[in-house]
Structure formats: structure tokens, C-alpha cells
Amino acid sequence: MAETAEAKEHRDIAELSRAVEALIFVADEPISTKTLAEVLEEDREMIASVVEELASSYEERNGGLQVREIAGGWQISTRTECHEDVRKFLKTRPSAKLSLASLETLAVIAYKQPVTVPEILEIRGVQSASAIKTLLEKRLIITKGHKETVGRPMQYGTSKEFLIHFGLKDLSDLPSIEDFEDLISS
């Protein structure tokens, strides 16, 4: 009888540890022992010992992650030893991601090309200078010569990389409003 009870308790702690690990992992911010105890409906001391145990098991494992106490809560983070690799990766993250401002600017350029900065301003109603810089850096747009009007403003158009990124064969492959008309009206 005593053995069964003990076995049960052991299983419970393992289960608790699993839940604690999962909760620390999904939390946006360091999660306190108090919150953990509330969510798991467990004794706070019990949770405290489970977390300590979990943190030291990460320590023993000596992997790429650590469970650490910070700002009154617990958090999973990478180990400082890995910071160079992590930093390098974060810098090289897929450059195919765009901010909404860049996306808007890109949309205007894609559908109105060749188009100048004042024309983009006219359509978007906002300055697009930094978006254009980003798009040029990401090679999604290219310059298309000067427009022969007052001030000879530079014209922009989409690049080959643009076609590749959006999976288009050529510019005529760009969807038109008509392509989605049936979908949008429904």
C-alpha cells in the first residue's frame, strides 16, 4: 500500500514537472511560482520545489537552454554560451519578411510601375522613404531610370527577386482585382 502511494506520488511529480515546463515555455513573460501554483491547483511549496528541480535538471543536462529565475518569475532562455550563434542567426533571418509599410509600398510599386516617390506618396498618403530603402535592400524593387518631368524623379519597379519571392512567372501573372472578384463579392 505504502509503495503504491509512493509510486503514485512519483508519477505526480513527473506530471507536474511536465506541466510546469510547458507553462514556462508558452508564457510570454517570466511566470511566477504563484501563477504556476494557481493554474495547476497545487501547493506553492510543492511547485517551488518542482521548478527548482526542473532548473537544476536543465543545468545538469548542459544543453542550449536554461530555466532561470528572473523578474520574480521563471523563464526558459538560451544559454549565454550560445549567444554568438544565436545573434548570427537572428541577423540572417529570412529577409523575405516585410513590414506593413513596406508591403503597402511594394503593392503600389507592383501595380503602378514604373512609379516615382511623389506618385507613391500621392497614392499611400504617407512618406515611403524608409520602406523604399528596405525594399531596395531586400532587392524586391529596382530603379527604372528618371521620369522626364520637373525634377526628373527616380522611377521604381519590381525586380526578378520580387517575382521569385511571390511565386510569379512574370508581371502579367500578378493577380488582378478581377481574379478575386468572385471571392470578395461573396
Add this chain to the structure above:
Amino acid sequence: MAETAEAKEHRDIAELSRAVEALIFVADEPISTKTLAEVLEEDREMIASVVEELASSYEERNGGLQVREIAGGWQISTRTECHEDVRKFLKTRPSAKLSLASLETLAVIAYKQPVTVPEILEIRGVQSASAIKTLLEKRLIITKGHKETVGRPMQYGTSKEFLIHFGLKDLSDLPSIEDFEDLISS
């Protein structure tokens, strides 16, 4: 001499495993073996074996987390067993389910891609416009260019989000459509 070399190699693999674990953790999307190899400037096969090893060490540890292959990359996520506690903490309900019409449309697109609206209509026997719109908005499907036939209809295919949402490594991870035939006739 040989022993020293061996010792060094052992240390290297542990180091590599740490870095791999840290990178999978910080990546906000599943990270491919290719990207890992590039960032860590290592042989792809070497990285592949390190990741496999890491995944099975998580498996053995039987904690709250798992390392799994999804959408052409690796990801750390909570284990399904912990879902009740996690959901309670995040106060989320299972996210809104797709309607039957959307699921059917998605199934046709998944198996017949690239596929046009008229082709989907042919199979489902009913217009799928609003389902397609929903699927586009949820980013489960993407446009795949125009089909070079009369009217140049837009073609659709599944996205990376589709793989993530349905827990698939890649499209070949889907059971074959013929399997369903056997299922039905049996």
C-alpha cells in the same frame, strides 16, 4: 593523440547540440537543417544527426516539451499531454474550427494542387468562393499563378502554414488519396 582527437570531437558534438537547441528555440518558425548548417557552418549530415539525437533525447526525457519535424523544419513545442494545463493558462479555447465546406475545399486543393476554382467546383459539386476566401485569409492556401488556359484562371495550392497547422513535415506526409478509396470501398 587519437584519444585527444576523440575527446575533442565529443566536445564538439555536445557544443553543436547546444547551439542547435538554442537556434531551434529562438527561431519563430520551424528551422530547417539547411539553415542550421549554414548558421553553424557545419556539414548538413552532421547537423541532421545532431538534431535527430536532440529530438530523441527530448523523447527520453519525457518532459513537457518535444522537438519535432514540421513544415520542412524543426520546432520545439509542448507535448500534447499538457494541453489542458496550457490552455487553462493561456485561456484559449481550441481555435475556431474550419467549416466543412472549407475543409473539403482545402482537401481538394491539398491533393490536386495547383488547382483552379472551376476544377474544385467539378469535384465538390458546389461553389467554393467563400471557402477559398477564408482559406486565403487564414493563409492556409496561396495563389500559384494563372493557368494557361482560356480565361487564365488563378491556381491555388497549400502554404507552409497549412503544413504547420496540420502538423505535416511536407506534402508527401499526407496519406495518398488512393488510400481513401480503399477505405471507402472496404
Add this chain to the structure above:
Amino acid sequence: MQPQPEQYTFDFHKETAEIFAESHDELKIKLGEFAGPLDLLLYLIRQEQANIFDIPIAKITDEYLTYIRMMKRLDIAVAAEFLVMAAQLIEIKSRMLLPHDPAAVEDEDIDDPRKELVDRLLEYEKFKAAAEMLYEKTTIEQAVFARGKIESDDNNAEISATVFDLLSVFEKILSRHKEEVKMEIHREEISLADMIRNLKKRILEVGELSVIDFFAELHSRRELVTAFVAVLEIVRTEGVKLVQRKTFGDIILKKVQEQSG
């Protein structure tokens, strides 16, 4: 022809349509809708426990029509495809009633008016099963959670984009632009005379007025131009002067003190 109430249930994870029959011609729908005419047909065939390769077409057609009529009675919009299928069923039914051409006996399989429908149903059923598989997979996935946001995500507060996003964003810009144009047309009605009157009143009230503040209240380019002309006009004709307290500083419209002159 059972007089007793009977209950049909259709269990695709309780997501889809169910028909309750309280008496034979008093059907009630519960939950959702059928995903299409083929979905409804398969349901009816299953209910009859009929062989899909030998559909009792007369019976199924009657049941199908009953369902459509019931939907209409309940004011449920019946999609055109349901009506097209109804017409097809009636056509197949009538062709089945035609006497067999004895010469074509050997080609019976090919000539079966139901063949095309059966092929479509079989094809459809595969995808319906695939949809169910996807449903099961997504249910499992809903029990798996990715990590919470970490600091590094803040450095990458970006969104990825598809061609659909590109087009919808462009659409949004255009409609936003249209609204602005409309607003500008609306405000055009402020005339130069009104603007001068307005400006003069403001200066007389407070003694002096910041040009920057005044311009900041305006919205359209046309209003700004009118205001600019009004400022010039008021300086030229009224007892108002322009004062700038420091280089590149704000310009103040100041009432000329008569006693100081």
C-alpha cells in the same frame, strides 16, 4: 413508410448537417448545412443503406426533392447547385424508366444513366474522407503549443506576405485614397472670403496667432493654399503684421497696435 418518429443522425464529428425526421414528410434539419449536393446525396444513400453502384434512383430522387422543398419552406437559401442536381436526378430517373434497348444489353454498364453520377460521388467521397483526415489532424495540432514570445521576436516585428496580401493591401490603399479625395471635395467649399473672415476674427480675439497652429488645423492641400493666400491678403489689407521671433521659428500674426504707430 414508417409512421413512427424516426431520427437520422449524421456524425461527422458533429460538425455537419443532421436530418431529424419526425414523421415521413416532416423533416427537420439540425446543425449546419450539407456541404453541397453531393454531400446530401451521399447522406441519403447512406440512410437507405443502398449500394452506391446500384443507387435506387427513384427513391433517392424523391428524398432529395423532399429535402430541397423543406429547405425552401424553412426559408433557407437553396444554392443553385442543389437545384441543378435535382434536375439531373429527375433526368436520370426518367431515363431509367425508358425501356431497355435490347441491342444495347451488352453495354449495360456503360449505358447506365447513373454511371456518371456514381463516378462523381466516388471521387467526391475520397475528398470528403481526406477532409475528415485533415479535421483529425488539426484536432491533434490544437493540443500542441509553440513557445511564448521572446525578446528576439521584437527585433523582427514583421509580417510575411503573399500575393493575396499584396493585392488586398493595394485595394485598401485605393479605398483609403478614395475617402481622402471625397473629404477634400467636401471641404473645398471653404472660400477665400470665408477664410479671411475667419482668420481676422481669430486675430482680433486673441491679439496674435501662430501661423503653424493655424495651418495645423487645416486638412487638405486646397485649404492650406487658401489659408496661405488669406494670410498674405490680411497682412496687405488689414492692420496685421507678420512677426518671427527667431530664425526658422514660428511666424506670428500680430494685430498692429495703433497707439504705437
